[in-house]
Amino acid sequence: MSTPPASVTIGAGTNAGSPQFAGSPSGSVESGSISPDLGTLSDPERVVPDLPPDPVMEALDLNVYYGDFHAVHDVNLSFGKHEITALIGPSGCGKSTVLRCLNRMNDLVPGARVKGEVTYHGYDIYARGVDPIAVRTNIGMVFQKPNPFPKSIYDNIAYGPRVTGMKVDDMDALVEEALRGAALWDEVKDKLKQSAYGLSGGQQQRLCIARTIATKPEVILMDEPCSALDPIATSRVEDLMVSLREEYTIIIVTHNMQQAARVSDRTAFFTARPDETTGNRTGLLVEYNLTSKLFTNPNDQRTEDYISGRFG
Ligand SMILES: Nc1ncnc2c1ncn2[C@@H]1O[C@H](COP(=O)(O)OP(=O)(O)OP(=O)(O)O)[C@@H](O)[C@H]1O
Ligand SMILES: [Mg+2]
Numbered sequence: 001m002s003t004p005p006a007s008v009t010i011g012a013g014t015n016a017g018s019p020q021f022a023g024s025p026s027g028s029v030e031s032g033s034i035s036p037d038l039g040t041l042s043d044p045e046r047v048v049p050d051l052p053p054d055p056v057m058e059a060l061d062l063n064v065y066y067g068d069f070h071a072v073h074d075v076n077l078s079f080g081k082h083e084i085t086a087l088i089g090p091s092g093c094g095k096s097t098v099l100r101c102l103n104r105m106n107d108l109v110p111g112a113r114v115k116g117e118v119t120y121h122g123y124d125i126y127a128r129g130v131d132p133i134a135v136r137t138n139i140g141m142v143f144q145k146p147n148p149f150p151k152s153i154y155d156n157i158a159y160g161p162r163v164t165g166m167k168v169d170d171m172d173a174l175v176e177e178a179l180r181g182a183a184l185w186d187e188v189k190d191k192l193k194q195s196a197y198g199l200s201g202g203q204q205q206r207l208c209i210a211r212t213i214a215t216k217p218e219v220i221l222m223d224e225p226c227s228a229l230d231p232i233a234t235s236r237v238e239d240l241m242v243s244l245r246e247e248y249t250i251i252i253v254t255h256n257m258q259q260a261a262r263v264s265d266r267t268a269f270f271t272a273r274p275d276e277t278t279g280n281r282t283g284l285l286v287e288y289n290l291t292s293k294l295f296t297n298p299n300d301q302r303t304e305d306y307i308s309g310r311f312g
Helices: 095-101 132-138 153-163 171-181 201-214 231-244 257-263 301-307
Strands: 055-066 069-080 084-088 112-120 139-142 219-223 249-253 266-274 281-290
Touching: 055 095, 055 249, 069 084, 069 095, 069 249, 069 266, 084 095, 084 257, 095 219, 095 249, 095 281, 132 139, 139 201, 153 171, 153 201, 171 201, 201 219, 201 231, 231 249, 231 257, 249 257, 266 301, 281 301
Parallel strands: 069 281, 084 249, 084 266, 139 219, 219 249
Antiparallel strands: 055 069, 055 112, 266 281
């Protein structure tokens, strides 16, 4: 694994390493549709190869600890370019923990420790000399609860480019582009100087997505981005994710299996198992598969139990 020299901006590398997948079939599951109504995939015509041919990011033997607590065990995942990957599983299985490792957000959690590697275009983002701020500029994040800054709509978008020192010739144009990209422009174009707090929850979440894309990341991480939204706002954000896939790579944590089935190309199912000595529950990846396969013909009995509502 090569390490970028300190001066290299994370993001300019070449892909390296082959995809690795955790989870092997541990029980035979009969083929056929699993019961819940999972809706239809966003684009039934879309063809997704069995393995990501061009992984933007990989987690390699990723283990995460909070102090002595082993929260996540040996996760191997490969995230395809211009794909949406969903991370699903019961509460406490480590979805948010894994997601936060993908842009070094866990650095900000006291006591959190990461073992293994997370690569971005083949570079280990945890290698010495890598600037976590640069990592987060390339790999942006949208949180569960819309969290606009107490600023105007315009300044929410302009903030990131300003503080990261992005060279911007025309900030107005960049603000418009980001708001259009997040399907919010038409709703806010006449009130850009008004406080972002005046927007509805769904608009605030799209504003946060616009704020994220304003710094032109390549990857967008989303942790339950719709859990605070009503069904109409959720549907708008889902449509937005699908349209953003054209330009971005998206990794989303969701408790909503219909949402995973509707928007994602691949799904990773996690669960938690009690440690034999301590009894603490450690998260692990059970199965990573094409969404269409995972929801209709999973390889692992635990996946089937979860998606059919028998567990979790
Ligand atoms: N800051 C922290 N300090 C200590 N333990 C933590 C911390 N954050 C998470 N954990 C623990 O790590 C494990 C995984 O938590 P995580 O939040 O990643 O789960 P999750 O799958 O996202 O759950 P949920 O679906 O409820 O959001 C849990 O046992 C949790 O209690
Ligand atoms: Mg979580």
